Amino acid sequence: GAVVSQHPSWVICKSGTSVKIECRSLDFQATTMFWYRQFPKQSLMLMATSNEGSKATYEQGVEKDKFLINHASLTLSTLTVTSAHPEDSSFYICSAMAGAPQETQYFGPGTRLLVL
Amino acid sequence: AQKITQTQPGMFVQEKEAVTLDCTYDTSDPSYGLFWYKQPSSGEMIFLIYQGSYDQQNATEGRYSLNFQKARKSANLVISASQLGDSAMYFCAMREDSSASKIIFGSGTRLSIRP
Numbered sequence: 001g002a003v004v005s006q007h008p009s010w011v012i013c014k015s016g017t018s019v020k021i022e023c024r025s026l027d028f029q030a031t032t033m034f035w036y037r038q039f040p041k042q043s044l045m046l047m048a049t050s051n052e053g054s055k056a057t058y059e060q061g062v063e064k065d066k067f068l069i070n071h072a073s074l075t076l077s078t079l080t081v082t083s084a085h086p087e088d089s090s091f092y093i094c095s096a097m098a099g100a101p102q103e104t105q106y107f108g109p110g111t112r113l114l115v116l
Numbered sequence: 117a118q119k120i121t122q123t124q125p126g127m128f129v130q131e132k133e134a135v136t137l138d139c140t141y142d143t144s145d146p147s148y149g150l151f152w153y154k155q156p157s158s159g160e161m162i163f164l165i166y167q168g169s170y171d172q173q174n175a176t177e178g179r180y181s182l183n184f185q186k187a188r189k190s191a192n193l194v195i196s197a198s199q200l201g202d203s204a205m206y207f208c209a210m211r212e213d214s215s216a217s218k219i220i221f222g223s224g225t226r227l228s229i230r231p
Contacts, residue, residue, distance in 0.1 A: 032217060034218070034219070038159075042223075043207060043221045043222065043223050043224050044161070044207070044221045045221075046218055046219070046220070049217075049218060091159055093159075093161060095161075095219075097217060104151075104163060104166060105163075105217075105219060106163065107153075107160065107161035107162075107163070108160075109158070109159065109160045110159040110160060110161075112159070
């Protein structure tokens with residue numbers, strides 16, 4: 001299957017700093033990437049949909065100014081958590097799909113963010 | 117209303133037995149897809165199996181099969197001959213083709229395999 005990577009896998013930062021998480025599709029071109037957040041013992045919640053070359057579409061309740069998403073190329077999307085606070089501590093997972101809506105989404109390994 | 121419902125928060129199964137994980141869904145979209153993902157403690161989401169709403173046959177992938185009952189809106193995952201490595205969280209998910217490829221996840225079932 002297709003491979004999606006995320007970097008970093010772990011990040012610990014101080015409150016008030018910004019953190020950038022990268023999501024890359026390694027062996028295919030991803031027209032669409034998705035960003036999810038997962039709190040402990042909970043399910044994945046979709047944060048936003050990212051299409052290459054256009055603005056991301058955010059889900060209701062997700063602050064677009066806090067969670068900046070850039071999908072600059074067909075293999076890279078980035079999520080920047082601006083002015084992170086302890087309540088932003090979570091597991092962030094991206095997924096990518098190649099083309100048609102019926103295509104399977106492939107998930108990255110996730111990034112654990114801890115804000116102190 | 118919940119679009120994806122998994123009613124089993126946790127299950128214990130003896131190794132080598134078959135196990136069925138329940139999933140029901142709710143949609144008015146005639147075209148949709150159903151997925152099952154496995155999430156081990158490492159956190160990665162592993163794609164297991166996919167069923168399209170128009171597929172006539174139940175999907176199978178190795179030891180995984182999806183019991184798709186369209187009229188009942190259920191998409192249960194069956195794992196045959198369970199193994200210790202099957203212990204993980206399992207998520208049922210749905211994509212409505214009218215919703216820009218977004219996948220909605222159920223709350224998950226934690227499966228524990230006993231040796």
